[in-house]
Amino acid sequence: MLTLLWGGLAAGASRWARRFALPEAAGSAPLPRLSILVPARNEALNIGACVTAALASDHPDIEVIVIDDASSDDTAALARKAGGGDRRLHVIPGTPLPAGWAGKPWACQQAAGLATGEHLLFIDADVQVAPGAARHAAMVLEARRLDLLSAFGTWVLGSFWERAAIPVVGWFIRGATDLDAVNDSGRLEAFANGQFILARTVAYHAVGGHEAVKSEVLDDVRFARVMKRRAHATGMYFAPHLFRVRLYRNLSEIIAGYGKNLYEGMDRRPQIALIALLFLFITVGAPWVLLAVALSHPPMVLTAMAEPGPWLGWLALVCVMPMGLRLRLERLEGRSGALAWTHPLGNLVLAVILLRALTTVRSTWKGRDFHDGKAAPGEPA
Numbered sequence: 488m489l490t491l492l493w494g495g496l497a498a499g500a501s502r503w504a505r506r507f508a509l510p511e512a513a514g515s516a517p518l519p520r521l522s523i524l525v526p527a528r529n530e531a532l533n534i535g536a537c538v539t540a541a542l543a544s545d546h547p548d549i550e551v552i553v554i555d556d557a558s559s560d561d562t563a564a565l566a567r568k569a570g571g572g573d574r575r576l577h578v579i580p581g582t583p584l585p586a587g588w589a590g591k592p593w594a595c596q597q598a599a600g601l602a603t604g605e606h607l608l609f610i611d612a613d614v615q616v617a618p619g620a621a622r623h624a625a626m627v628l629e630a631r632r633l634d635l636l637s638a639f640g641t642w643v644l645g646s647f648w649e650r651a652a653i654p655v656v657g658w659f660i661r662g663a664t665d666l667d668a669v670n671d672s673g674r675l676e677a678f679a680n681g682q683f684i685l686a687r688t689v690a691y692h693a694v695g696g697h698e699a700v701k702s703e704v705l706d707d708v709r710f711a712r713v714m715k716r717r718a719h720a721t722g723m724y725f726a727p728h729l730f731r732v733r734l735y736r737n738l739s740e741i742i743a744g745y746g747k748n749l750y751e752g753m754d755r756r757p758q759i760a761l762i763a764l765l766f767l768f769i770t771v772g773a774p775w776v777l778l779a780v781a782l783s784h785p786p787m788v789l790t791a792m793a794e795p796g797p798w799l800g801w802l803a804l805v806c807v808m809p810m811g812l813r814l815r816l817e818r819l820e821g822r823s824g825a826l827a828w829t830h831p832l833g834n835l836v837l838a839v840i841l842l843r844a845l846t847t848v849r850s851t852w853k854g855r856d857f858h859d860g861k862a863a864p865g866e867p868a
Contacts, residue, residue: 500815507666509638509726512626520548521621522604522688526594528556528853530612531565533733538569540615542576546622549575552601553612554594556581562612577601589862590855591681592697592706599688599696607691609684614640616683616730624685624729627722634690634719635711637679641727641820648738648836650826655833656745656840658816659763660752661725669711669723677715678723681707682732690719702862704850705751727820742840747852750844751860760841771834774805809834 523541527534534553541551551570555563555578563578570576579601581594599607606625610616628636639661644650668676684707694717700709715721735741753759781799810827817824849858856863 500812500819504725504819507670507723507725509623509724509729510627510631512623512630514626514630516629518547518622518625518629519605520550520603521546521606521608521625522598522602523549523551523608523610523616523621524595524598524602525551525553525566525610525612526556526591526598527553527558527562527566527612528590528594529558529560530562531558531560532736533613534562534566535569536615537610537612538566538576540617541610542570542573543618544616544621545618546625548604549621550603551576552598553578554581554598555579556590556594557584587862588701589704589706589857590853592701592703595706596697596701599691602688605688607686607688609681609686610730611682611732613734614682614730614732615643617728620683620729621685624683627724628685628687631722632720633722634687635679635714635721636685636724637707637711637722638683638724638726638729639680640683640730640732643731643733644822645733646737647826647829648741649733649735651829652738652741652833652836653734654813654817655830656741656749656837659837660749663763664723666723669721672715672720675712675716677708677711677721679707679711679721680723683730684710686714690714693717694719704747704852704857704860704862708752738836741836742843743850743852745840746843746847747850747857747860749840755860757845760845764838764841767834767838771809771831772838774802775831778802778806 523544525534525537525541530537538551538553553563553566553576555566563580566578567576570578579597581597584590584593595609606628608621608624624636624638627633642649642653642657644653664678665676666678668674669678694713697706697710699713700706703709711721735744750760753763778799781802810830813830814824814827817827849856849863851857
Protein backbone atom coordinates (compact mmCIF):
# COMPACT_ATOMS: atom_id res chain seq x y z
CA MET A 488 0.00 0.00 0.00
CA LEU A 489 2.76 2.46 0.94
CA THR A 490 4.67 1.50 -2.20
CA LEU A 491 1.65 2.38 -4.33
CA LEU A 492 1.11 5.60 -2.38
CA TRP A 493 4.62 6.99 -2.87
CA GLY A 494 4.87 5.71 -6.42
CA GLY A 495 1.57 7.34 -7.33
CA LEU A 496 2.50 10.65 -5.70
CA ALA A 497 5.85 10.75 -7.50
CA ALA A 498 4.21 9.94 -10.84
CA GLY A 499 1.48 12.52 -10.29
CA ALA A 500 3.73 15.40 -9.25
CA SER A 501 4.44 16.55 -12.81
CA ARG A 502 0.77 16.28 -13.77
CA TRP A 503 -0.19 18.40 -10.73
CA ALA A 504 2.35 21.05 -11.73
CA ARG A 505 1.06 21.17 -15.30
CA ARG A 506 -2.61 21.10 -14.33
CA PHE A 507 -2.39 24.08 -11.98
CA ALA A 508 0.33 26.06 -13.75
CA LEU A 509 -0.32 29.76 -14.23
CA PRO A 510 -1.70 30.06 -17.79
CA GLU A 511 0.34 31.69 -20.50
CA ALA A 512 -0.34 35.40 -20.83
CA ALA A 513 -1.61 36.64 -24.17
CA GLY A 514 -3.28 39.73 -25.56
CA SER A 515 -2.37 43.21 -26.67
CA ALA A 516 -4.85 45.31 -24.70
CA PRO A 517 -3.20 47.95 -22.49
CA LEU A 518 -2.96 47.00 -18.84
CA PRO A 519 -4.31 49.30 -16.13
CA ARG A 520 -2.02 50.89 -13.57
CA LEU A 521 -0.77 48.43 -10.94
CA SER A 522 0.29 49.17 -7.37
CA ILE A 523 2.81 46.82 -5.72
CA LEU A 524 2.16 46.98 -1.98
CA VAL A 525 4.72 45.76 0.57
CA PRO A 526 3.99 45.55 4.32
CA ALA A 527 7.37 45.51 6.09
CA ARG A 528 8.26 45.12 9.75
CA ASN A 529 11.92 44.61 10.70
CA GLU A 530 12.84 43.41 7.22
CA ALA A 531 16.33 44.90 6.91
CA LEU A 532 17.68 41.61 5.57
CA ASN A 533 15.09 41.39 2.78
CA ILE A 534 13.62 44.74 1.85
CA GLY A 535 16.40 45.94 -0.45
CA ALA A 536 16.17 42.94 -2.77
CA CYS A 537 12.37 43.09 -2.63
CA VAL A 538 12.22 46.75 -3.71
CA THR A 539 14.90 46.33 -6.38
CA ALA A 540 13.02 43.40 -7.93
CA ALA A 541 9.66 45.20 -7.78
CA LEU A 542 11.03 48.29 -9.53
CA ALA A 543 12.59 46.09 -12.23
CA SER A 544 9.13 44.96 -13.31
CA ASP A 545 8.37 45.18 -17.02
CA HIS A 546 4.75 46.11 -16.35
CA PRO A 547 4.18 49.39 -18.24
CA ASP A 548 2.63 51.36 -15.36
CA ILE A 549 3.47 50.59 -11.74
CA GLU A 550 4.07 52.19 -8.38
CA VAL A 551 5.63 50.54 -5.34
CA ILE A 552 4.38 51.41 -1.85
CA VAL A 553 6.27 50.13 1.20
CA ILE A 554 4.57 50.53 4.56
CA ASP A 555 7.17 50.54 7.33
CA ASP A 556 5.24 48.86 10.14
CA ALA A 557 6.93 50.30 13.25
CA SER A 558 10.27 48.66 12.41
CA SER A 559 13.05 48.90 14.96
CA ASP A 560 15.74 48.35 12.34
CA ASP A 561 16.75 50.13 9.11
CA THR A 562 13.91 48.78 6.98
CA ALA A 563 12.71 52.18 5.75
CA ALA A 564 16.18 53.57 5.02
CA LEU A 565 17.23 50.43 3.15
CA ALA A 566 14.01 50.48 1.10
CA ARG A 567 14.69 54.07 0.04
CA LYS A 568 18.32 53.24 -0.74
CA ALA A 569 17.24 50.33 -2.95
CA GLY A 570 14.89 52.68 -4.80
CA GLY A 571 17.79 54.96 -5.73
CA GLY A 572 15.50 57.98 -6.06
CA ASP A 573 12.99 56.21 -8.33
CA ARG A 574 9.82 58.31 -8.18
CA ARG A 575 7.66 55.22 -8.50
CA LEU A 576 8.71 54.17 -4.96
CA HIS A 577 6.94 55.49 -1.88
CA VAL A 578 8.17 54.45 1.58
CA ILE A 579 5.54 55.40 4.14
CA PRO A 580 5.76 55.13 7.94
CA GLY A 581 2.80 53.14 9.20
CA THR A 582 0.40 54.61 11.72
CA PRO A 583 -0.06 53.03 15.17
CA LEU A 584 -1.87 49.73 15.25
CA PRO A 585 -5.57 50.16 16.12
CA ALA A 586 -7.17 47.90 18.69
CA GLY A 587 -8.29 44.59 17.26
CA TRP A 588 -5.97 44.68 14.24
CA ALA A 589 -3.07 42.37 13.46
CA GLY A 590 0.00 44.10 12.09
CA LYS A 591 0.12 42.81 8.53
CA PRO A 592 -3.58 43.42 7.69
CA TRP A 593 -3.27 46.97 9.05
CA ALA A 594 -0.18 47.66 6.95
CA CYS A 595 -1.91 46.23 3.87
CA GLN A 596 -5.01 48.33 4.53
CA GLN A 597 -2.91 51.48 4.76
CA ALA A 598 -1.03 50.66 1.55
CA ALA A 599 -4.26 49.99 -0.34
CA GLY A 600 -5.67 53.30 0.86
CA LEU A 601 -2.72 55.13 -0.69
CA ALA A 602 -2.60 53.14 -3.94
CA THR A 603 -3.60 54.69 -7.25
CA GLY A 604 -3.63 51.50 -9.32
CA GLU A 605 -6.64 49.63 -10.66
CA HIS A 606 -4.80 46.44 -9.70
CA LEU A 607 -3.27 45.86 -6.26
CA LEU A 608 -0.38 43.40 -5.95
CA PHE A 609 0.36 42.53 -2.32
CA ILE A 610 3.76 40.91 -1.79
CA ASP A 611 5.70 40.13 1.36
CA ALA A 612 8.95 41.94 2.07
CA ASP A 613 10.93 38.70 1.69
CA VAL A 614 9.62 38.20 -1.87
CA GLN A 615 11.57 38.94 -5.05
CA VAL A 616 9.25 39.08 -8.06
CA ALA A 617 10.51 38.18 -11.50
CA PRO A 618 10.62 41.05 -14.05
CA GLY A 619 7.58 39.69 -15.88
CA ALA A 620 5.59 38.66 -12.82
CA ALA A 621 3.30 41.66 -12.39
CA ARG A 622 2.53 41.93 -16.09
CA HIS A 623 1.94 38.19 -16.51
CA ALA A 624 -0.34 37.96 -13.48
CA ALA A 625 -2.28 41.07 -14.50
CA MET A 626 -2.84 39.71 -18.01
CA VAL A 627 -4.17 36.43 -16.60
CA LEU A 628 -6.39 38.31 -14.14
CA GLU A 629 -7.93 40.25 -17.05
CA ALA A 630 -8.15 37.29 -19.44
CA ARG A 631 -9.82 35.03 -16.85
CA ARG A 632 -11.98 37.85 -15.46
CA LEU A 633 -10.75 37.17 -11.95
CA ASP A 634 -10.99 39.53 -9.01
CA LEU A 635 -8.19 37.85 -7.07
CA LEU A 636 -5.21 35.84 -8.30
CA SER A 637 -2.60 34.19 -6.10
CA ALA A 638 0.27 31.80 -6.73
CA PHE A 639 2.82 29.46 -5.23
CA GLY A 640 6.33 30.62 -6.14
CA THR A 641 9.63 29.02 -5.24
CA TRP A 642 11.75 29.12 -2.11
CA VAL A 643 15.23 30.53 -1.64
CA LEU A 644 16.85 28.04 0.73
CA GLY A 645 20.06 28.93 2.53
CA SER A 646 20.79 27.07 5.75
CA PHE A 647 20.68 23.30 6.21
CA TRP A 648 17.38 23.40 8.09
CA GLU A 649 15.77 25.60 5.46
CA ARG A 650 16.66 23.06 2.78
CA ALA A 651 15.63 20.12 4.94
CA ALA A 652 12.31 21.37 6.32
CA ILE A 653 10.76 24.13 4.22
CA PRO A 654 10.05 22.01 1.10
CA VAL A 655 8.44 19.34 3.30
CA VAL A 656 6.14 21.78 5.10
CA GLY A 657 5.48 23.81 1.96
CA TRP A 658 4.50 20.85 -0.17
CA PHE A 659 2.41 19.46 2.69
CA ILE A 660 0.38 22.69 2.55
CA ARG A 661 0.15 22.59 -1.24
CA GLY A 662 -0.83 18.92 -1.27
CA ALA A 663 -3.55 19.53 1.29
CA THR A 664 -5.07 22.35 -0.78
CA ASP A 665 -7.78 21.24 -3.21
CA LEU A 666 -6.99 23.59 -6.09
CA ASP A 667 -9.78 22.14 -8.23
CA ALA A 668 -12.26 23.33 -5.60
CA VAL A 669 -10.43 26.60 -5.01
CA ASN A 670 -10.56 27.48 -8.72
CA ASP A 671 -14.19 26.38 -9.14
CA SER A 672 -16.49 29.40 -8.83
CA GLY A 673 -19.38 27.14 -7.84
CA ARG A 674 -17.66 25.92 -4.65
CA LEU A 675 -16.87 27.82 -1.48
CA GLU A 676 -13.33 26.52 -0.90
CA ALA A 677 -10.81 29.35 -1.15
CA PHE A 678 -7.09 29.76 -0.73
CA ALA A 679 -4.46 32.44 -1.30
CA ASN A 680 -0.75 32.72 -0.64
CA GLY A 681 0.04 36.03 1.04
CA GLN A 682 3.46 36.14 -0.59
CA PHE A 683 1.75 37.10 -3.87
CA ILE A 684 -1.88 38.27 -4.09
CA LEU A 685 -3.15 40.32 -7.02
CA ALA A 686 -6.58 41.88 -6.56
CA ARG A 687 -8.80 44.12 -8.62
CA THR A 688 -9.00 47.39 -6.65
CA VAL A 689 -12.76 47.76 -7.02
CA ALA A 690 -13.37 44.22 -5.72
CA TYR A 691 -10.88 44.71 -2.88
CA HIS A 692 -12.67 47.78 -1.56
CA ALA A 693 -16.11 46.24 -2.18
CA VAL A 694 -15.47 43.64 0.53
CA GLY A 695 -13.94 46.18 2.91
CA GLY A 696 -10.33 45.40 2.15
CA HIS A 697 -8.22 43.89 4.90
CA GLU A 698 -10.61 45.20 7.50
CA ALA A 699 -12.66 42.08 6.72
CA VAL A 700 -9.81 40.01 8.19
CA LYS A 701 -8.26 42.61 10.45
CA SER A 702 -7.48 40.36 13.44
CA GLU A 703 -6.41 37.23 11.53
CA VAL A 704 -2.91 35.77 11.58
CA LEU A 705 -3.87 33.80 8.44
CA ASP A 706 -5.17 36.90 6.69
CA ASP A 707 -4.36 35.68 3.15
CA VAL A 708 -6.54 32.55 3.23
CA ARG A 709 -9.28 34.31 5.17
CA PHE A 710 -9.33 37.20 2.69
CA ALA A 711 -9.66 34.79 -0.25
CA ARG A 712 -12.66 33.24 1.53
CA VAL A 713 -14.27 36.64 1.99
CA MET A 714 -13.77 37.46 -1.69
CA LYS A 715 -15.18 34.17 -2.93
CA ARG A 716 -18.17 34.19 -0.60
CA ARG A 717 -19.01 37.66 -1.89
CA ALA A 718 -19.14 36.19 -5.42
CA HIS A 719 -15.76 37.47 -6.57
CA ALA A 720 -13.89 35.08 -8.88
CA THR A 721 -10.56 33.84 -7.51
CA GLY A 722 -7.71 31.76 -8.93
CA MET A 723 -4.77 29.95 -7.33
CA TYR A 724 -1.85 28.70 -9.46
CA PHE A 725 1.56 27.03 -9.34
CA ALA A 726 4.12 29.46 -10.76
CA PRO A 727 7.68 28.89 -9.51
CA HIS A 728 8.96 31.28 -12.19
CA LEU A 729 6.85 34.16 -10.85
CA PHE A 730 8.70 34.96 -7.63
CA ARG A 731 11.27 33.77 -5.10
CA VAL A 732 10.91 33.99 -1.34
CA ARG A 733 13.22 33.34 1.57
CA LEU A 734 10.80 32.59 4.36
CA TYR A 735 13.01 31.78 7.34
CA ARG A 736 16.72 31.50 8.09
CA ASN A 737 17.05 28.93 10.87
CA LEU A 738 15.19 26.12 12.62
CA SER A 739 13.64 28.26 15.35
CA GLU A 740 12.21 30.68 12.76
CA ILE A 741 10.82 27.77 10.74
CA ILE A 742 9.01 26.34 13.77
CA ALA A 743 7.72 29.73 14.95
CA GLY A 744 6.76 30.98 11.50
CA TYR A 745 4.91 27.91 10.33
CA GLY A 746 3.59 27.33 13.83
CA LYS A 747 1.48 30.49 13.74
CA ASN A 748 -0.09 29.54 10.38
CA LEU A 749 -0.27 25.79 9.87
CA TYR A 750 -2.81 24.85 12.53
CA GLU A 751 -4.83 27.94 11.73
CA GLY A 752 -5.02 26.68 8.14
CA MET A 753 -6.72 23.58 9.55
CA ASP A 754 -9.31 25.93 11.12
CA ARG A 755 -7.85 24.95 14.50
CA ARG A 756 -9.53 21.55 14.33
CA PRO A 757 -7.50 19.14 16.48
CA GLN A 758 -8.86 16.09 14.66
CA ILE A 759 -7.34 17.30 11.39
CA ALA A 760 -3.95 17.89 13.02
CA LEU A 761 -4.07 14.46 14.68
CA ILE A 762 -4.92 12.78 11.37
CA ALA A 763 -1.98 14.60 9.77
CA LEU A 764 0.33 13.41 12.54
CA LEU A 765 -0.93 9.84 12.18
CA PHE A 766 -0.37 10.01 8.43
CA LEU A 767 3.21 11.22 8.96
CA PHE A 768 3.92 8.43 11.42
CA ILE A 769 2.45 5.64 9.30
CA THR A 770 3.95 6.74 5.99
CA VAL A 771 7.34 8.09 7.09
CA GLY A 772 8.08 7.36 10.75
CA ALA A 773 6.94 3.76 11.18
CA PRO A 774 8.96 2.27 8.27
CA TRP A 775 12.18 3.79 9.65
CA VAL A 776 11.40 2.55 13.18
CA LEU A 777 10.70 -0.97 11.88
CA LEU A 778 13.84 -0.95 9.73
CA ALA A 779 15.97 0.20 12.67
CA VAL A 780 14.55 -2.56 14.88
CA ALA A 781 15.08 -5.18 12.17
CA LEU A 782 18.70 -4.16 11.57
CA SER A 783 19.59 -3.78 15.24
CA HIS A 784 17.96 -7.08 16.28
CA PRO A 785 18.49 -9.50 13.36
CA PRO A 786 17.86 -12.65 15.48
CA MET A 787 14.38 -11.34 16.25
CA VAL A 788 13.66 -10.92 12.53
CA LEU A 789 15.08 -14.32 11.60
CA THR A 790 12.96 -15.99 14.26
CA ALA A 791 9.78 -14.20 13.23
CA MET A 792 10.15 -14.75 9.48
CA ALA A 793 11.26 -17.69 7.43
CA GLU A 794 12.49 -15.42 4.61
CA PRO A 795 13.33 -12.00 6.08
CA GLY A 796 15.35 -10.83 3.06
CA PRO A 797 12.42 -9.75 0.79
CA TRP A 798 10.62 -8.17 3.73
CA LEU A 799 13.67 -6.13 4.69
CA GLY A 800 14.16 -5.12 1.06
CA TRP A 801 10.56 -3.91 0.83
CA LEU A 802 10.91 -2.02 4.11
CA ALA A 803 14.06 -0.28 2.85
CA LEU A 804 12.25 0.62 -0.37
CA VAL A 805 9.35 2.17 1.55
CA CYS A 806 11.85 4.24 3.55
CA VAL A 807 13.56 5.50 0.41
CA MET A 808 10.52 6.18 -1.80
CA PRO A 809 9.47 9.41 -0.03
CA MET A 810 12.93 10.74 -0.83
CA GLY A 811 12.23 9.97 -4.48
CA LEU A 812 9.06 12.03 -4.28
CA ARG A 813 10.99 14.83 -2.59
CA LEU A 814 13.60 14.70 -5.37
CA ARG A 815 10.85 14.99 -8.00
CA LEU A 816 9.22 17.95 -6.26
CA GLU A 817 12.55 19.72 -5.81
CA ARG A 818 13.32 19.43 -9.50
CA LEU A 819 9.90 20.78 -10.44
CA GLU A 820 11.01 24.04 -8.81
CA GLY A 821 14.42 24.09 -10.45
CA ARG A 822 16.53 22.80 -7.56
CA SER A 823 18.93 19.86 -7.71
CA GLY A 824 17.29 17.82 -4.97
CA ALA A 825 20.69 17.03 -3.46
CA LEU A 826 19.21 17.14 0.05
CA ALA A 827 16.27 14.85 -0.69
CA TRP A 828 17.81 12.44 1.81
CA THR A 829 16.84 14.88 4.59
CA HIS A 830 13.13 14.18 3.99
CA PRO A 831 12.67 12.25 7.27
CA LEU A 832 14.20 15.17 9.19
CA GLY A 833 11.84 17.58 7.46
CA ASN A 834 8.88 15.43 8.45
CA LEU A 835 10.12 15.38 12.03
CA VAL A 836 10.13 19.19 12.02
CA LEU A 837 6.61 19.19 10.56
CA ALA A 838 5.45 16.85 13.34
CA VAL A 839 7.00 19.13 15.98
CA ILE A 840 5.20 22.14 14.47
CA LEU A 841 1.86 20.33 14.58
CA LEU A 842 2.38 19.05 18.12
CA ARG A 843 3.34 22.52 19.38
CA ALA A 844 0.31 24.04 17.67
CA LEU A 845 -1.99 21.51 19.31
CA THR A 846 -0.69 22.35 22.77
CA THR A 847 -0.15 26.11 22.42
CA VAL A 848 -2.80 28.82 22.39
CA ARG A 849 -0.42 31.76 22.13
CA SER A 850 2.09 32.46 19.38
CA THR A 851 4.47 35.37 18.86
CA TRP A 852 5.86 36.74 15.61
CA LYS A 853 8.02 39.85 15.22
CA GLY A 854 7.18 41.02 18.69
CA ARG A 855 3.42 40.69 18.33
CA ASP A 856 1.20 38.19 20.10
CA PHE A 857 -1.62 36.08 18.72
CA HIS A 858 -4.14 34.06 20.69
CA ASP A 859 -6.00 31.29 18.87
CA GLY A 860 -4.94 32.76 15.53
CA LYS A 861 -6.23 36.25 16.34
CA ALA A 862 -4.44 39.46 17.30
CA ALA A 863 -4.09 39.53 21.08
CA PRO A 864 -5.95 42.27 22.99
CA GLY A 865 -3.76 45.21 23.89
CA GLU A 866 -1.34 44.47 21.02
CA PRO A 867 1.58 46.93 21.05
CA ALA A 868 2.02 49.33 18.16
